[in-house]
Amino acid sequence: MSEASDITGSQSVDRALKLLSLVGRSSEEGMSLNEIVSRSGFNKATTRRLLLALMRAKMVDQDEVERRYYLGEEAYVLGSFAAPRFGLLEMSMESLIRISRQTGDASFLSIRRDTHSICLHREEGTYPIRTHALLKGFEHPLGIGAGSLAMLATLDDAEVNEVLARNADELATGFAEVPLPNIRAALNRTRMKGYAVNPGMIFANSWGIGVALSFPDGRLAGAISLAAIDSRVQEPRQSELASILREEAARIECKLARMIDRERADKRPKARNAAPQRLAGRRASL
Numbered sequence: 001m002s003e004a005s006d007i008t009g010s011q012s013v014d015r016a017l018k019l020l021s022l023v024g025r026s027s028e029e030g031m032s033l034n035e036i037v038s039r040s041g042f043n044k045a046t047t048r049r050l051l052l053a054l055m056r057a058k059m060v061d062q063d064e065v066e067r068r069y070y071l072g073e074e075a076y077v078l079g080s081f082a083a084p085r086f087g088l089l090e091m092s093m094e095s096l097i098r099i100s101r102q103t104g105d106a107s108f109l110s111i112r113r114d115t116h117s118i119c120l121h122r123e124e125g126t127y128p129i130r131t132h133a134l135l136k137g138f139e140h141p142l143g144i145g146a147g148s149l150a151m152l153a154t155l156d157d158a159e160v161n162e163v164l165a166r167n168a169d170e171l172a173t174g175f176a177e178v179p180l181p182n183i184r185a186a187l188n189r190t191r192m193k194g195y196a197v198n199p200g201m202i203f204a205n206s207w208g209i210g211v212a213l214s215f216p217d218g219r220l221a222g223a224i225s226l227a228a229i230d231s232r233v234q235e236p237r238q239s240e241l242a243s244i245l246r247e248e249a250a251r252i253e254c255k256l257a258r259m260i261d262r263e264r265a266d267k268r269p270k271a272r273n274a275a276p277q278r279l280a281g282r283r284a285s286l
Contacts, residue, residue, distance in 0.1 A: 015042060016050045023060055023069050025137035030068035088213070088222055089120050091255040095224065095248035096123040102244060105228040108134055110147040110210075112220055115163045116140060117148035120222075131206035131227050141167040143183040144175055146208030147225035150196035153187050154212045154220050160187065178202065195242040200230055207233035211245040216257045224249055 022039055023031055031039075037047045051069060054060035058074035092109045099107040104127035109120045119138045124130070134145060142152040142163050152160060164171075164180060171180065178201045190196040198208040210225035224245055233241065 012050070015040075015046070016054060019047065019050050020054055020059055020075070023054075024071050024075065025139075028136075030063065030066070030070045032068055036069065087259065088252075088256070091259070092121070092213075092222075092224065092252050093123075095252055096121060099123070099224070099226060099244060099248055100125040103226060103228075103241060105226045105232065105241075106130060106134075107224065107226045108147055109222060109224055110145075110151070111222040112142065112151050113139070115142055115166045117142055117145065117151060117223070119147075125226075125228075127228065127232070129229050131203070131229055133203050133206040134208075134225075134227060141170055141175065143167075143187065144171075144178060144202065145225070146196045146198040146210030146227070147223035148210070149183075149186055149190055149198060150210035150212040150223045150225065151220055152183075153190040153196060154214070175202070193242070195245065196225075197233075197238065198227075199233075205230050209233065209238065209241050209245060211242070211249045213249055213252055213256075216253075216260060221253075221256060224252070 019036060019040060019042075022036060026035075033044065033048065033051075036051070037044050040047060042050070051060060051062075055062060055072065058072040060075070061070050061072040062068070063070065088111065089109055096107045096109060099105075100123045103125060105125040107123045107125070110117045111120060112118075116139050119134050119136055122134065122136045140148050142148050152163065155163065164183065168180070171178065171183075182201070186196070186198075186201070194211075196208075196210040198206075198210070200207050206227060207230045208225050208227040210223050212223045213221040215221050226241060226245065
C-alpha cells in the first residue's frame with residue numbers, strides 16, 4: 001500500500017469518526033443529512049458515503065420515515081462495554097438529582113476532552129424559569145462556562161497557557177464576548193474561592209457555579225455545576241449553592257476512590273489459594 005493511499009484511508013476514518021461523534025451528540029433528536037453536511041463541512045456525497053459505511057457497521061441507524069440519523073445498536077453495545085471504565089456519570093447521577101431537587105435549578109456533569117469541556121448530562125430542576133445555555137452534548141473550550149472553568153483551574157499554569165493558546169482562534173471567533181484577560185481573571189478567582197462562577201459571560205441572564213472532580217491521585221475527573229437565571233445566583237445564595245456542590249463533589253470522589261480500590265483488589269494475584277486447593281483435590285482422589 002502506498003503512503004498516499006494510507007493517508008487517504010486514515011483521512012476517511014477520521015471523517016467517519018467525526019460524523020459518528022456528531023450523530024452521537026444529537027442522539028435524542030437525531031440529525032438530518034443536511035444538518036450533518038452543514039456541521040461537518042463535508043460535501044453531501046462524501047457525507048452520505050461515510051454514513052452508509054457507519055450504517056453497515058451498525059454504528060449509525062436511519063429512521064425509515066423521517067430519514068434522520070441516530071446512533072446504532074453497535075454503538076450502544078460498545079458504550080455498554082466502556083461503561084465500567086468510564087462510569088463517572090453513573091456515580092454522579094444521585095448527586096445531580098439531589099442538587100436539582102434541593103436547589104430547583106438545572107445541574108450538569110461535564111468532562112474534559114483535550115482542550116474542551118463536554119456536557120455528559122443535564123438534570124432539570126423544578127424552578128419554572130430555566131436557562132438553556134448548556135445542554136447534554138454541548139462542547140465548549142475549557143474556561144467557557146462554570147464547570148469548564150472549574151476544570152481549567154485545576155491545571156498547572158503551563159498547561160493552562162497551552163490550552164488557551166490552542167483555543168485562541170475559536171475563542172476569538174466564537175466567544176468574542178469573553179476575551180482572554182477575562183478568562184484569566186475568572187481563573188484566578190476560581191482558584192482562590194475553590195469553585196467557579198460564570199457571571200453571565202456568554203448569556204447575560206444565565207449564571208453558573210462549578211466544582212471540579214478529582215480522582216484519588218489528584219487527576220482531573222470532571223466537574224459538576226448548576227445554572228440558573230442571574231437573580232438566583234447572587235449572594236448569599238451563591239455561597240450556599242457552592243457548598244451544596246462541594247458536598248456532592250466529595251460524595252462522588254468517595255465513590256471514585258472505592259471503585260479504584262475494588263479494581264486494584266480484583267487485579268491482585270490470587271495464586272496463594274491455588275496450591276492448597278490443588279493439594280486438597282489430590283488428597284480427595286487418593
